[in-house]
Amino acid sequence: MDSEILDGIFHKDTKEIFSSFESYAKWYIGNEHIGNYTWIGISTHRSNFENNNLKIEYALIDSLENLGFKVIPIFNYASSEKDSNTDIKDFREILETYFYFEKNIIIEALINLQMVIAIGNDKYDNVFENAVNIFKEIDIPVFRPIVSFYNTIESWENDISGVSQELSSAFTIPEKVGMIEPIIIGCRNEDGLYEPISNRIERFTKRVLKWINLRKINNKDKKLAIIIHNAPCAGVESTIGLGAGLDVFQSVVNLLNKLKVQNYFIENIPRDGTSLYKLIMKKKAYHDFRWTSVEDIVESKGCLYEMPLKGNEGYMNFYNTLESNVRKDIEKTWGSPPGESMVYKNKIIITGINFGNITVMVQPKRGCYGAKCTGEVCKILHDPVCPPPHNYIATYRYIENIMKANAVIHIGTGGNLERLPGKINALSSRCYPDIVLGNLPNIYAYNVAIGTEGIGPKRRSEAVLIDYLPSAFMFNKDFCELVKLIDTYFEAKLTKSNQEYVLKEEIEKQIGNLKVIQELMNGEESFDKRIKEVRDCLVQQTCTSTLENLHVLGEIPNYEEITSLINEYIQNQDKYKNYLKPLCKNDFYYKELILNIIEDILNKSPNLEVKYGKINKAILEELQIEIVNIYKNLLLCNEEILNLIKALEGKYISPGLSDVPSDNLKNIIPTGRNFYLLDCEKVPTKEAYKVGSYLSAKLIDKYVSEEGKFPEKISMNMISTDISQGKGEQLSQILNLLGVIPVWDSSGKVQGISIIPLKELKRPRIDVIVRISGVLRDSFPSVIKFLDKAIISVASLSESEELNFVRKNTLKLQNYLKSIGEMDNIDRRSTIRIFGDKPGAYGAGVDLALKASAWEKEKDLAKVFVQFSSYAYGEKLNGLDTKHEFIENVKKSDVSYEFSNNKRNNLISCSFSSTVQGGFKILKEIWDSRELKQYHGSTKDKDNIKISLLKEELKNNMKETLFNLLWKENMKTKGYKGAADIMMAMQNVFSWQCTSEIVDNKDLDKLVQIYINDKEMFNWFKDNNPYAIEEISRRFLELNERKKWIPNKETLKGLRRAYIDIEGDMEESMEGSKGETQGGNIEIVTSKDISAWNKQLKDIEKILK
Incomplete structure (x- = not known):
């Protein structure tokens, strides 16, 4: 190639390089009109063209052209900014030269194959903001399929972790600029050239077609499926419309009304969310469960479609296209089609309600069947990676193939499509999210504060997220006024002031106006005792903020919600807290001061400097600027529904950061964006390590004070929010217990670890076992490998076993493995300390057994816990089945530990904590008569970091x-x-x-x-x-x-x-x-009653004996 040609249009059918769209179009379509065709751009590296490394590009061209598109493939240096000393074009020039015609963008979509993002000379210094700015201007979907640099096709196919070693280039960077559809389409071969994966190319281009159809089809002709969630194991009938922090039913009604305004054909829209809920319940338009049989569903007209097995619209028509090993996998669990789940007269029942061209459906059960909840029907309890049942697959096939929907919209955080078995990312045609979703564009309304869970739908079900505002935890001004009045009353009594009786009357009057607390004034106690109880209740509520106002998609928060959200953020910022809190006599009055400042600023109260004379002028001015800016962005929350509608038009959705309001409210609004996670290369931060070190010291001190010796091994539960929200506080605690400290470079990136000398540490190194969540495993594999390396480093130190418990327990584990004849790779296996779900599975399993009453004795729960938790993670482990190692580690533990860093979650709101901590305790105490000490660490309040007994924390959470x-x-x-x-x-x-x-x-x-x-x-x-x-x-x-x-x-x-x-x-x-239903009967069916399940637990049973 001529070395002077830096960019141009190429095509597989010619050796010519075109320097403009016009010259290319003349060759490509002759004298035909450009507007007769739909055009798609492909942008690839100049080096690929230079090295004739274009098999993937050519495969894309072929596939797209076969679908009827015209393709403009270009090579370029577009990831470089304009340099006046070279002829390299910046990205704007590339767009104008190759993708514009008569000053208008000609392409309907851009497929970007470049390693780095497109940037250009722009008003933003940040390259990511530059890219977003350009993509917003052209307003077309920008697709970023994955081409793996580190995998061959064979190694990718055999690796359950997908391309986890390439997270940054494959996911993190593209997500940060709003690129979508991360489907793997190629890998490098052993010669260093890229090879296309033909069935992945086909899937990708068909999904591109679906997105472009959304740009072309009139709204009145579009068909959509809106899917809402439930928690089947908790109870199908009782949990329909779940969505973290969201009023799902009202949100769906609002969306239907907005779509109708946009000329979608919709009829019979329910009056409000309650009407929609009642309609769903009346028709029984959901899955069968304890109180609902499939016959009842059909009788109540909750059935949308009775899918036959045979015929053009029959289930077998799709099912037979699946690979034989996939069909075998499904039939192993669920039997031959139609199976037993949602079957009526040998037809598969699809439930939902039609509102014209829009259908509202409840997502099917994923791991059980029938109108009961027992150990027999809970197949996911038998096998955590069991495939979804036939009716689950049939439901999504109905949506795409029979209903002919143009897109599916999932409303509310917490579905199960993205958690179906398969690779962690870069899915294959044998992965169930891929099989189930098909080619449907997936638009997903998701809570902006739950980022690590929301990344799953993006990476495993190609979702374009439309984030929504978290619920507001209300800060009631009337409560504050009453608390101050009660305080004044007690001060008057103390000083024997004659104001005492006047104040008493005013307190009674205010309580009379607050019906919600009048119950606290009932009883035989004295007036003083009752109002003290009222005060304590109100102070607790003000300081813990547990009164939640659900958000409605696309609705601007009201004034009280806005002030509460801003208060949650401002009071948590160190730059304000460190200055303002010392001015207040306690935490309650600090929170009230912040609320008063917010309200005065928003209400434009005069003379703020006089009213808040004790506050530094610069601080007050900074507060004004920040509060006003946040207020303005909160008023843009109507963009949530507007952007969802925009996504339905196949347009670009801007990216936004995911985080919790208390930490980062100003950067997560306005909502309605396609959120991303920050890279974890700076985790743990230096600040987090300070906190973690403090937690470590307090945990050791508490155990020593109670037991008179150091703990040798601690079993910990660790979830993804420690990384995404806590920036590695618990991770740092683990590192400090081990006696290591991260090494940071000048920019704050973690480069490795440094061993803290024992003389400096002044205590033994504590051994730690970590039970990680599936979301943590998927989202932050580099963090897991980093921790694993730290553990191995400490285990290999030549130190006394009495000063290095990691080494001591590693040697003991080696001896144990030798004693049972497990000699293979013994050195590595004895250092394993990080365990989690089986690859492709999520959850600790114990909750499933509890809800299905599938246990008689605690040992039954222990077996389930081991079955779900004994998979090792770290360098070159990737979920290795290590039951012996897991059991040995847990049974040698002295302590189990739970950690919280967010006021929005607690031990009552999360079932995962109880199942992991309970699993540790049961498993330990099967072997050891000594009680396992259960502790809890909290950094919810950075001014009051606590280590307490788990029992005490649970009691506090119940009190709150x-x-x-x-x-x-x-x-x-x-x-x-x-x-x-x-x-x-x-x-x-x-x-x-x-x-x-x-x-x-x-x-x-x-x-x-x-x-x-x-x-x-x-x-x-x-x-x-x-x-x-x-x-x-x-x-x-x-x-x-x-x-x-x-x-x-x-x-x-x-x-x-x-x-x-x-x-x-x-x-x-x-x-x-x-039909037959279980109703309220408790049927105890355990593994001994189910042969297939019993076989799964056979090895565990032997070990436990």
């Missing part, structure tokens, strides 16, 4: 939520969703008690009295979500039957009466039901 009158009343305002949230919190209490037995009997009594035996509350449940109160009542009866709770006799009587009442109502509502 389930025992909190204000929280309960807040839940009641949410109706069906609030009842579901209470139910899931109570299920988590059930889980904690079954596995760890750390809830006092009196507290369990109290929960039953508040939520079941209280007639008003019981009736509220019956009116809003009877399935929820049935589940709660049944779980507490089960606790009693399993002797996990010894209740007060009267409490138990009340519970039994309540259950008879609700069960009677449920059975009455089912009169005329034609």
Whole structure:
């Protein structure tokens, strides 16, 4: 090639290089009109052209042209900025030269194959902002398929981790500029040349076609499927419309109304979210479960389509196109089509409700079948990577092939499509998200604060995310005024002021105006004692902020929500906290000061400098600027629905950062963007390591004070939020326990570790086992390898075993493995300390067994925990099955440890914590009569970093939520969703008690009295979500039957009466039901009753014996 040619258009059918679109078009289409065709641009490296390394580009051209497109393939240096000393074009010039015609963009989409992003001379210094700015201007989808540099096709096909060693180039950088569809289309061969993967090329180009169709088809002709979620294991009927922080039903109604304005054909839109919920429940337009049979669904008209097996629209027509090993895998679990799930008269039942060209559906169950929840039907309990059932696959095939939908929209965080088995990323045609989704454009409304989970849909189901604002945790000004009034009253009493009686009258008046707290004034106690209880409740609420206002997609938050969100952010910023907090007598008054400042700034109150004279003028001015800017961006939240509609038009969606409001509100708004995660190359940060070191010291001190010796081994649960939100605080704690410190370069990037000398450490090195979540495994594999290397480094130190417990336990594990004849790679296996889910699986399994009542003794739960958790991660491990190593590590532990860094989550809101911590405890205590110490670390309040007993933290969380009158009343305002949230919190209490037995009997009594035996509350449940109160009542009866709770006799009587009442109502509502259902029966089916499951646990059973 002429070395002077730096860029140009090429084509596989000619050796000519074209220097303009016009010259290329003349060769390509002759005298035909350019507007007769749909054009797509491909941009690749100049080096690929120079080295004739273009097989992938040629394969793309062929595939796109076969689909009817005209293609403009270019090579260029477009990732370089304009240099006046060379003829290298910047990206704007590249666009204008090759992708514009008569000053208009001619291409409908751009496929970017370059390693680096496109940039150009622009007003932004940041190269990412430059790219986003250009992509927003051309407003077309920018696709970034993956071409693996490190894998051959064979190595990629055999690697469950996909291209995890290339996360930055394959995902992180493209996501940061809003590029989409990360489908692998090629790999390097052994000669260093790129080879296309033909079936991946075909999948990619067909998905490009679908996106371009969205640009071409009139809205009135578009068909869409809106899919909402539920939590099947918690209860299908009780949890429809789940979405973290989102009012899903109202959001769907709002979306339908907006789409109708945009000329989509929609009819019979429900009046509001409650009407939509009632319609779904009336028609039973969801999956079968305990109280709903497939016959009931058909009878109630919740069936959209009865899919036959044969014929052009039959299931077998698609099923037979699957690879034989995939069909074999499905049939091993679910039998031959149609299977047993959602089958009526040998047809597969697809549920949902049509509203013209828009269909609303509830996502199917992924791991079980039938109108029951037992150890028999819970197939995912038998095998954590079992495929989805036939009806699950059929549902999405109905959407694409029969309904002919142009796109699918998932509403609300927490679906299961993205968690189906398969590679961690860079999926193959044998991965189930790929099989199920087909070629449907996937647009997904997702909570901006839950970034690591949201990355899964992007990387495993090609989702374009439309992020939405997290719910506002309300800060009530009236509560603040009442607390101050009560404080003034007690001060007046102390000084014997004559204002005491006036203040008492004013307190009674204010309490009378706040109906939500009037219940606290009931009782026989003195006035002073009752108002002190009121004060304590209000202060706790103000400082912990657990009163949630759900967000509605596309709705601008109201004034109180805006001030609460800003308050959550401002009060957490060190630059303000370090200056303002010392001006206040306690945390409550600090939070109130921040709220007052926010309101005065937003209300443009005069004389701020006078009113806040104690505050430095520069600080006050900075607060004004930041608060006003945040306020303006919060007013743009209507862009959530507008951008979702824009995505449905096949346009570019700008990227945005994912984070929690308390840490980064100003950078996560306006919402409605396609969020990304920051790269973890600076994790842990220096600040995080300081926090982690402090946690480490406090944890050791607590154990030593209680046990009189150092802990030798600690078992930890670790989830992804430590990296994405905590910037590695728990990671740093682990490193410090090991006695190592990260090495940072001048920019803050972590380059490696340094061993802290024992003389400096002044204590032994503590051994740590880490049970990681599946999301952490998928999102941050480099962090896992970094930690693994640190563990290996410490294990290899030539130090005394009494000063290096990592080395001591490594040698013990070597001896154990030798003793049982496990000699293969023994040195490496003895250093394994990081374990998690089986590749392609998610969850600890224990929660499934608990919800299905699939256990008799704790040992049954221990076996499930090992089955789901004993896969090793680290350098060259990739989920190696290591049951012996996992069990040995856990049983030698002295401590188990849980960690929290975010006020929005706690031990009551997350089931994963209870199953992992409970798993550690049960597994340990099978072997050892010594109690496993359970601790909890919290950095929710950086001014009060705590290490406490896990039991104490759980009790505090219950006090903040389930025992909190204000929280309960807040839940009641949410109706069906609030009842579901209470139910899931109570299920988590059930889980904690079954596995760890750390809830006092009196507290369990109290929960039953508040939520079941209280007639008003019981009736509220019956009116809003009877399935929820049935589940709660049944779980507490089960606790009693399993002797996990010894209740007060009267409490138990009340519970039994309540259950008879609700069960009677449920059975009455089912009169005329034609199918068999489990209802409220508790059927204990364990692995010994299911041969296939028993085989899975055979090896574990031998080890445990």
